[in-house]
Each structure stands twice: as structure tokens, then as C-alpha cells.
Amino acid sequence: MSVAKAETAENLIARRCRDDFVTQMRLQYNPYYLAFEKQKGTRVWLDGQEMVMISSNEYLGLGEHPKVIEAGKKALEEWGSSTTGARPSNGSRAYHVELEEMIADFLGKDACHVSAAGYLSCMSSVASFAQRGDVIFADKNVHSSLVSGMKLSDARIERFSHGNPKDLEDILSYEKPETAKMILFDGVYSMEGHIAPAQEFVQIGKANGCFLVMDDAHGFGVLGDGGRGTANYFGITDDIDIISGSFSKSLSSTGGFVAGDQDLIDYLRTHSKQTIFSAALSPSQAACARASFEILQTEPEHLEKLWINTRRMKAIFEGLGLDTWGSNTPALPVVIGNKEQAYVFWKALLEKGVFTVISTSPSVPPGKDLIRTAASSRHSEEDFAIIEEAFAYAAKQI
Numbered sequence: 116m117s118v119a120k121a122e123t124a125e126n127l128i129a130r131r132c133r134d135d136f137v138t139q140m141r142l143q144y145n146p147y148y149l150a151f152e153k154q155k156g157t158r159v160w161l162d163g164q165e166m167v168m169i170s171s172n173e174y175l176g177l178g179e180h181p182k183v184i185e186a187g188k189k190a191l192e193e194w195g196s197s198t199t200g201a202r203p204s205n206g207s208r209a210y211h212v213e214l215e216e217m218i219a220d221f222l223g224k225d226a227c228h229v230s231a232a233g234y235l236s237c238m239s240s241v242a243s244f245a246q247r248g249d250v251i252f253a254d255k256n257v258h259s260s261l262v263s264g265m266k267l268s269d270a271r272i273e274r275f276s277h278g279n280p281k282d283l284e285d286i287l288s289y290e291k292p293e294t295a296k297m298i299l300f301d302g303v304y305s306m307e308g309h310i311a312p313a314q315e316f317v318q319i320g321k322a323n324g325c326f327l328v329m330d331d332a333h334g335f336g337v338l339g340d341g342g343r344g345t346a347n348y349f350g351i352t353d354d355i356d357i358i359s360g361s362f363s364k365s366l367s368s369t370g371g372f373v374a375g376d377q378d379l380i381d382y383l384r385t386h387s388k389q390t391i392f393s394a395a396l397s398p399s400q401a402a403c404a405r406a407s408f409e410i411l412q413t414e415p416e417h418l419e420k421l422w423i424n425t426r427r428m429k430a431i432f433e434g435l436g437l438d439t440w441g442s443n444t445p446a447l448p449v450v451i452g453n454k455e456q457a458y459v460f461w462k463a464l465l466e467k468g469v470f471t472v473i474s475t476s477p478s479v480p481p482g483k484d485l486i487r488t489a490a491s492s493r494h495s496e497e498d499f500a501i502i503e504e505a506f507a508y509a510a511k512q513i
């Protein structure tokens with residue numbers, strides 16, 4: 116090989132990265148990757164300015180709960196900082212197994228498997244079970260982790276329109292009975308805040324011999340009896356083959372889970388690349404998730420307050436004539452409808468001391484560019500006064 120020739124050839128991938136228009140726009144407008152200097156409760160500090168955080172998914176507000184902090188510290192002392200290994204080799208610990216048993220029991224499933232990120236769990240809840248030759252029928256708005264899982268699986272992918280059982284039924288009718296089929300949806304959609312019509316999906320799935328997978332990252336700890344999630348809310352826990360979720364929302368930690376029948380979880384442990392080749396959930400994050408999980412079951416006031424605050428925040432937005440896209444959960448979008456105005460709106464909120472996240476197409480459907488907010492049980496009346504004033508001001512800027 117001629118070294119001189121290699122040195123003169125252009126690196127096309129590096130050029131593509133440097134020239135990338137989307138990255139240039141992101142750096143120019145700078146709405147993402149903003150690093151806070153400090154945080155306390157519902158407040159964050161950016162460039163010295165104190166702001167009310169309303170885009171965190173910390174639904175139950177447990178991130179500074181004394182029992183959670185104590186559990187995290189104790190686990191570090193007892194188990195060290197990391198497992199430095201994957202579950203099948205050197206990474207399994209008693210605390211993983213205990214947490215798995217607790218979650219399975221809580222959800223009403225046989226078994227559960229935890230991993231280091233919700234993204235990994237949700238991706239593996241698809242990629243571990245579907246394979247080449249299968250067909251996956253997925254709601255158009257499913258989370259990116261499920262999209263990654265679908266692509267990794269090598270199965271054929273068919274998308275049905277968001278939250279639309281009729282469309283699902285139509286596209287299913289073209290498939291042969293002998294084809295292995297999976298139906299994939301979120302229990303609660305993270306951007307839209309919509310609850311899936313899961314009962315209808317179950318009915319259609321059963322009639323067509325489908326394997327049902329539900330990502331309940333935003334339903335777990337929020338919906339159903341004591342926060343048991345979307346399947347419990349609809350009374351269909353036994354009908355959903357696999358429920359996946361995250362510890363980074365209601366449980367104020369990181370990590371995720373997949374729950375189902377024992378034979379399915381055994382199968383996942385044999386086949387999930389995300390489990391076999393990725394280090395296990397760390398001791399302190401597992402301990403924080405577990406402590407939050409215990410608080411969810413012993414201190415119901417956090418969940419009650421979450422729903423009081425959800426209604427309060429939604430009433431503020433709707434009182435100002437803003438469009439919350441029909442959300443009926445703590446994940447509350449404010450739809451602005453185009454990128455430029457969404458950016459102006461977001462900036463105005465920032466100016467008035469309210470931190471939100473802007474989400475534009477293609478992350479959301481065209482025309483649904485939005486400001487994504489989430490209620491937390493920790494938001495106070497003082498926070499709501501600031502939020503109301505800021506949204507009233509922002510609405511006047513567009």
C-alpha cells in the first residue's frame with residue numbers, strides 16, 4: 116500500500132460531519148446540551164440565572180429524597196462504583212436479582228431483566244425477540260429505542276398511524292397467518308403524552324396471533340394502581356407479552372427493565388446483544404432505583420401530587436389558549452406548529468426563567484413542532500406562578 120496515496124485521499128466521512136447542516140444549525144441556535152452549573156429541587160442554574168425546570172421526566176420528584184441519596188451512597192460503599200462486566204460473565208450481582216424480582220412482582224409478571232439504560236432495555240425488548248422473516252407492526256410515533264430495536268432485528272417493518280387500531284387492523288389483514296408477527300407501541304408517548312389504545316391493540320393482536328411489546332417508560336410509576344403502569348391501568352397485564360421501561364423517569368435513576376413470562380426473559384438473556392455485550396447496571400444506580408421504587412409503594416403522596424400538578428399545569432397552558440395535543444398524562448407538550456416560532460417561544464421562556472426542551476420535526480411529525488414539558492410532584496405554587504407568567508409572555512412573542 117502506498118502511504119503517500121492514503122495521505123492525499125479525502126476523508127469523506129469526516130467532511131460530511133464537518134459540513135452537516137443540522138449540526139451547524141444546532142450550534143448556531145444552541146438550544147441543546149446546555150449544562151447547568153447547579154440544581155436544587157425543581158430549580159436549575161444556567162449562566163447564573165435561576166430557572167424552573169419543567170422538561171425533566173422526574174415525575175415523582177425523588178432525586179433528592181433522603182432515602183434515595185442514602186441508598187446510593189451505601190451501595191457505592193458496599194459494591195464499589197461499577198460491575199465492570201456484562202451480566203452473563205462477571206457482572207451479575209445479588210442486587211440485580213433482587214430488583215428484578217421486585218419489579219416483576221409489582222408489575223404482575225413472572226420475571227424481569229434489568230440493564231444499564233432504558234434505551235438498551237427497550238431496544239432489546241424488540242431486537243431480542245423479532246428476527247428476519249418476521250413482521251413488526253409499529254405505531255408511527257414509537258420511541259427511538261424501539262426503532263433501533265426494529266432495525267437491529269432484521270424483521271420487516273410496517274408502521275401504522277399513531278394510536279390508530281383501525282389502521283393496524285387494515286395492514287395486518289394483508290399478512291399470511293403463518294408469518295410471525297409483533298405489535299409494538301409505547302404505553303404513554305413521550306412527546307405527545309398520549310396513552311395508547313392498548314386494549315384495542317391487544318384485541319387485534321390476539322385475533323392475529325401477534326406477540327405484543329409495550330415500552331412503558333412514561334407509564335411506569337405514573338399510571339395504574341400505585342403506578343403499576345399502562346397495562347395495569349387497562350387491566351391487560353397478562354395480554355402484553357413484554358413490558359419494557361426505564362428507571363430514569365419516575366424512579367430518578369438510570370437503567371431500564373424488560374418484564375414478561377419466565378421463558379421469554381430466559382430467551383432474552385440468551386439472545387440480547389444489549390445484555391450479553393454491555394456492562395451491567397451499576398450498584399449506586401440500581402440502589403437509587405430500588406429506593407425510589409420502595410418509596411413509590413410506601414409514600415403514595417408523591418404519585419397523588421404528580422396528578423394534582425399535572426392537572427394544574429395543563430390548566431395553565433389551556434387557560435392561555437395553548438395546544439397540549441390532547442395529552443392526558445404528566446408528559447405535556449405545547450404544540451407551536453413550526454420550527455421558527457417554537458424556537459422564539461422556547462427562548463422567551465428561557466428569558467423568563469423557565470427551562471423547557473424544544474422538539475422539532477423530524478423528531479415530531481411536521482407541523483407539530485413543540486415545547487416539551489413535564490409535570491413533577493415537586494413543582495410548587497411558586498413554580499406555577501413563574502410558569503404561567505413565562506408562558507403568557509412567550510405566547511405574545513409569536
Ligand SMILES: Cc1ncc(COP(=O)(O)O)c(C=O)c1O
Binds near residue numbers: 237258370
Ligand atoms: C418512551 C421511551 N422509551 C425509552 C427511553 C429510554 O430511556 P433512558 O433515557 O432511561 O435510556 C425513553 C427516554 O427518553 C423514552 O421516552
